[in-house]
Amino acid sequence: MPNPMIQIDDEVREMTDEEYAELLELQESAPAL
Amino acid sequence: MATTTNYSWTTPDNTAYVKDGASAIRTLGSSVDTTLFTALGGAYPGLRLVKKQTIGSAVSSVTVTSAFSATYEAYKVIIAGGACSNDNSSLILTFGSTTSGYIYSYGVFASGVAIGDGSTSASGFAAAGQANTNSLTFNMDFVNPFLSKHTLVSGLGGYNLTNNNSRIAYSGVVPNTTSYTAFTLTPGSGTLTGGTIYVYGYGAS
Numbered sequence: 001m002p003n004p005m006i007q008i009d010d011e012v013r014e015m016t017d018e019e020y021a022e023l024l025e026l027q028e029s030a031p032a033l
Numbered sequence: 034m035a036t037t038t039n040y041s042w043t044t045p046d047n048t049a050y051v052k053d054g055a056s057a058i059r060t061l062g063s064s065v066d067t068t069l070f071t072a073l074g075g076a077y078p079g080l081r082l083v084k085k086q087t088i089g090s091a092v093s094s095v096t097v098t099s100a101f102s103a104t105y106e107a108y109k110v111i112i113a114g115g116a117c118s119n120d121n122s123s124l125i126l127t128f129g130s131t132t133s134g135y136i137y138s139y140g141v142f143a144s145g146v147a148i149g150d151g152s153t154s155a156s157g158f159a160a161a162g163q164a165n166t167n168s169l170t171f172n173m174d175f176v177n178p179f180l181s182k183h184t185l186v187s188g189l190g191g192y193n194l195t196n197n198n199s200r201i202a203y204s205g206v207v208p209n210t211t212s213y214t215a216f217t218l219t220p221g222s223g224t225l226t227g228g229t230i231y232v233y234g235y236g237a238s
Contacts (some may be wrong), residue, residue: 004093004224012089022132023093023219030125030221031160 040068046055076103078236086230088115088169094219097230101179101214108178110216112171115228117164123221124162124171128184128213132156137186137205157219158186158205164220168227171218173203181210 003015004023015023042064043159045057070076083105086097102107112124127135137158138151153157162171173188184207218230 005089005091006094006096007089007092008096009086009098010089012092015093026127026132026156026219027221028124029156030123 035048039220041063042068058146061159074235077234077238078218080109080233081105082231082236083108083234084230084232086232088112088225088228088230090226091118091224092226093215095223095225095230096215096217097232098215101175101218101231104237106177106180106237108175109153109233109235110116110157110171110173110175111231111233112162112169112218113229113231115169116166116219116226117169117223118166118226119220119223121167122164122223123160125167125219125221126161126173126186126205127156127177127217129211129215129217131207131211131213134209135205135207137161137203139201139203141201158203159221160201161186161188161203161205162218164223164225169225171230175216178213178216181212183208184213 003017003020005012006019007026035046036042037044043057044058049057073079083102084097084100086095088095132157133154133160135155136151137152137155138149139160140147148220150160161173162169164170171188173186174187178184185204186206189201189203189205192235218225
């Protein structure tokens with residue numbers, strides 16, 4: 001299973017494992033309205 | 034001496050000497066500079082587009098680099114179009130590589146209902162915007178992101194289709210002195226596709 005895609009300016013690439021871990025941490029702490 | 038039609042800038046006569054060319058160009062350049070500064074209201078006046086970023090397809094986050102610089106102290110950021118794979122997802126805003134210490138609060142005004150939420154130690158500005166399968170909503174002002182001062186944000190976060198909430202008044206601060214050049218938007222769930230992020234600078238001079 002590939003990691004999600006990340007975009008920096010015009011470049012879109014697969015997240016590194018570290019970036020994916022940061023993403024999960026960020027999303028878990030964000031309340032849905 | 035010949036002059037231009039509208040602003041009477043001095044230009045050399047046809048019979049003027051070549052040896053006086055440097056001086057003539059300098060005089061004309063100064064006149065253009067002065068007129069532009071006066072007509073525009075400053076060197077970098079008004080609201081100016083400094084970055085335009087198209088969101089890719091099925092991305093889990095979008096980072097906009099080179100968004101902030103010493104030219105402007107305050108910015109307006111708006112997203113038009115776009116969509117999220119999930120309805121009623123939020124857009125989480127982060128600056129640079131800072132992943133802690135975000136302080137924010139917001140109020141949600143629905144029909145006859147007012148609710149609010151906030152945090153004093155978040156990993157990002159949660160619900161700074163809203164993301165639905167129909168559209169993305171983000172409309173915020175950033176103050177001081179490039180300056181070595183607290184970065185302030187405020188704006189209208191959007192709406193929630195399922196709960197019929199709207200008019201989200203939002204404000205927050207990153208209470209550090211980091212100078213930022215980039216920001217990132219991350220959906221609380223799902224992925225983003227399409228839409229355009231516009232970054233405008235508020236003219237400072």
